[in-house]
Amino acid sequence: MLSLKLYRLIAPVFVVMTIFIVVACSSDKFVPDGQYLLDKVELHSDKKDVNSSLLMQYVRQKGNSRWFSLFKIPLGTYTMAGKDTTRWINRTLRKMGEEPVLYDSVQARLSSEDLTVALQNMGYMNATVDLEKKVRGKKLVLNYFLHPGEPYIIDRFNYEIEDSVIRRVLESQLNSDTKRPRQFTVTSLDNERKRLTHILNDSGYYRFHKDFIYYTADSTQGRQHVNVTLHLMKYVENSNSTPTLHPRYVINSVNFIPGDSTGFHLRKGILEDNTLIEKGKYFSATDLQKTYNNFSRLGAVRYTNINFREAPRYDSLKIGKAFTYTTSSTHYLDADIQVSNNKPNTISFQPEGTNTAGDLGAAVVLSYQNRNLFRGSEHLSLEFRAAFEAIKGLEGYKNSDYEEYSVQAHLRFPRFLAPFLSKEFKRRSSATSEVSVGWNLQNRPEFHRRVFSSAWKYHWSNPAHHLTYDFDLLNLSYVYMPWISETFKHDYLDNVTTRNAILRYNYQDLFILRTGFGLNYSSTNYALRAKVELAGNMLNALSGIFRFKENSEGKRTLFNIAYAQYAKFDFDYTKVIRFDERNALALHGGLGIAIPYGNSTVLPFEKRYFSGGANSVRGWSVRELGPGKFRGVDGRIDFINQTGDMKLDLNAEYRTHLFWKLDAAAFVDAGNIWTLRDYADQPGGQFLFKDFYKQIAVAYGLGLRLNFDYFIIRFDGGMKAINPAYTSVEDHYALWHPNLKRDFTFHFAVGLPF
Template identity: 80%
Template structure:
């Protein structure tokens, strides 16, 4: 019944998609005589090193938008409306749709001019643009032909600095001919002005800006060869004033002002440690920005305002960290730092509904946060969670309920806490130190489990390079199994015919002491994550030194409890290719590998990989896929055994904006998991280089997103295309033999998959 309804909905979706496409062909009714619908715009360049797609932004008039760069659904929706705008349905269809783009000769001529200027700014000073028009009925294709010509090259780069003080400051930073920009482009020349402005703004020249610089160029040496001179003029305070030396400012006083009547919630030492603007130092724009960044990291601070005042000049002896001189032209700045407090305490309650394999339940989370525990913007977070679930179809057990209680507490310090670290390093570092404790109690009909965890971590960012770092110095987990049902032991752990090494290992008491480091880069078009995690090496070293006892399986123990030892590496990369402001292609690849060694032959369950789900191969549900061609126990899902030591994901997703807050997606996913060792419980699951590509699962599907900017609700429908765990040929190549009941999987998630 469910799959027949899904099939009907899918059919209706296809009809809704195709109908506006067909109706879009009738949009000519909105065109008057002599008007043409701008069907398509093309840019063609006669130089291979000029990418036409980068110049599309300078075309003033483009054709109607297309879903997935193919279907003019918005235009078709508009065309479905009648001409009578007094009718509600016609007004609604016009608002939802997109009015036909009528070709405009004036806009086309201005586009040619803009394209010419754009190429000249790229160094092609003799560039020109031609325009061809192809008309078919009432539709017109505009083809802009780009003729860049030869680029101009800078032979010599010179500086002409009128201000002697500025010249002395810039002397170590001026580029030689070998370091100069090679191409004569507006971008490269403007970048040099920005670079010099940045140096001077960090050297006390508070009022300096790049408009004090201009260029002259001499092209007499050759047709495409230029000699460039950067001129830096003297300071002019007002239009009627004469030129003078650029004023160089020294910080004379730094004052902290409360932003509201409640006064300061932070200690004075905390305010000073987060302020890089110091008395006796030259003004620095970088120190100003870092001060803003430091205060923005403090949870106790709502926002900060920093204002500079120039007091009257006076003759005095100026003593700084690296200078001392007397002058009557010294300039000073007083800095007023106004700090506005944030609400220190918050309490929240959040109910949840749960559904684990059809077993319904409920959960509740009570959270408390204190953003200024010791008046140093320390962030204390305490979370208490309780969950209950009624388990169905479980025979042979006295109880059929699942209960879970957990208490998680973390304390973050907005500074780098470590011994033997200088105060200056702590002030300039934007690291956050975190200590956390957790206790988790799980009571299931089959077993009771207790997990204690504690960690000491560091987090810091490099906004300039879009980098984020995470360093887990020590992370300790203690897994304790106080009770295991006799039925569960008999059927799964002790029975010789069903004994499972992976299962047995994960239902024993265990220590996990690990260290991890993660790196994350994210920009508008690229993102990558890398992480390495090592566990058990410290305990193993101590075990060899102090001769820890071994258990019956020959594993070293601490307090009679075995400890895990493994290494884990993960890497993922995402690239976004933007075709226009409505369409983009997202490509993603991820690989992970973890192997137990030394004191372990099996990875802890929490560290094993799984495949399938909303962020993996979307033709399968979570933990339904793999490892390799393993089909589960008797063809059924096996959450314990459908895990592995290695994972590979490859994804391609075409994203398009539909209308309002709705976005669409079409995707193809591929991937699987494998084990590194051969386990009897997972036949066909071991990774073998000569076979792994044959065991890649492939899925395809469509998605719908509700994009509210600050969060995204995602609905994806995936279909199996190639199933490595097949029962017959039809099951193997599901793409050619689709079966909605067998192959379709629906996913609901928050956020994009990658």
């Protein structure tokens, strides 16, 4: 028995290794005599401060791509083809695969030169690069050894500005600490050019660019030490012109031009409020970009084009009774803003397929959008949804299906709507305001639920720092339970056990009035999300003033309906480590905790955490895992009780590009949910510091993705590795005792898991 299980574990590895060996050997037939297959390229640096992986971009010739950085499957696919290109199978295999990369000494020499220049740009002016070739059969491993040496340090940084007006403009912006040593790098010097250019472009210098700035360096003070001088030249219009002061431009007029024959669909006040280019102000590149950004946020606008024209202006001089006019020394610009209208109304119909813990269903969504409701680019969206799902495995219930009908209305304003704010603040703010209202009808075999919701929200962004913010000023939900089946009451609500008493709270009429704040940071390789949500505090303060009535359970009520009170905190972090253009490792961690207090002893059902599924621990389906080592009722999935007050997710996913639009992934997931209190009918579900690490579930698996850039279709297959809800050693350590029927879970989803 043991040998059979061991065979099941090592057999896939053996097959992969066999294929890899065959592929490696068969590639030789496409390598001509006297040439070598470039098997691997590596960079090695003498200094730890120099990141060799970042310099790989300067290597012109790399080896064939590898799946998961290990297997040269594209090369193997190519080498499976015969040399007869008239046969379609050979042409197809070659097209699907990747041609062998043959070592080119010229490319290697040029790569060495590029690496040397890159190191010099980093301040290592005496850097050298050596090549080492290791040949084995018809394969060659190429090593680049980087010898950066000591970096050059800037002792003194000086400014020489020929334009007297610009010197006054920049006087307070120049670095006063000229003796502070800095490493002599092309990047730092270029950044200083960009900084000064940006300041001048925002100070009226419409025609200024960084090519008017150059550097000289003096290294006579000593080895690896230099004095640097930044030179800012006068303005030269062309090679035949005499150097003069740089022209400084003032906005003369702002003109709005319709982009099509239909004219403007927006009110003039909206056009002006979103335009930061103003008559009488100096030209500002930042104001220009913010104006573009403002119009891009308006759903009623398809595109915006802003052009500037030099406008001649004249000064008048009175001589006797007559006036003479001379050209003004100040330079002026006319701004022409062309605005093209977007299609105001759209209607869409979208069918959906649903799968909730294995229960299949279908849904339809009818949507209507108006992008310019009050001619101020107000965005109204209406959504009507109907869904049906066949539910299996529920005994004792007459109906075995789930029906849902909902209507949602959202009205978004492309500006910050609030009293006591200045017009200038509103103009320069990137915030949007949104009011929403919705009604949701759910009919399950166990109960019927009605949810009314409304909210007032703000959303704004800071693109320069990759930040977005969400603020829910007021978010109201009213949960109404018109019917609960007798079976559900008997099994869950009417018993006197602790669990049923807690569940009863979630199946009563309930008010949830909450506020929340969320922060999102997203860059190329990092993403961070944090959210805080507080509910019931405002109502609790009012209850103390107006003495709200208490129900039979001692809960304070509004209109005879208890209100929820809790605090909820969520944190989510993702980091992507890129090895090359085809391979990357994504690391993810998520932590959430919600604490009921005051008027609540239990979280509302919609606010509780669940684990498992396509975006969590993928060896389990949605709501199959937890809390803690709780196994459900008699080992069966318990939709109601497999929720908790705390959640932990830890994920590592190695992603690789295969070919065409296909990507693959190998992943390891870990996590679980827990309750904060010890509930009698959820044994093992409470979070305890001494035990929680023993209750972390672990899964592993493989995924296949169809990557169409604008959306990703994902197929993941997860296997349980460590199961905290076990009845035997085999069940607990499923990694060593795999059972496909028991341990395998398939997931279909859209988008990446994190």
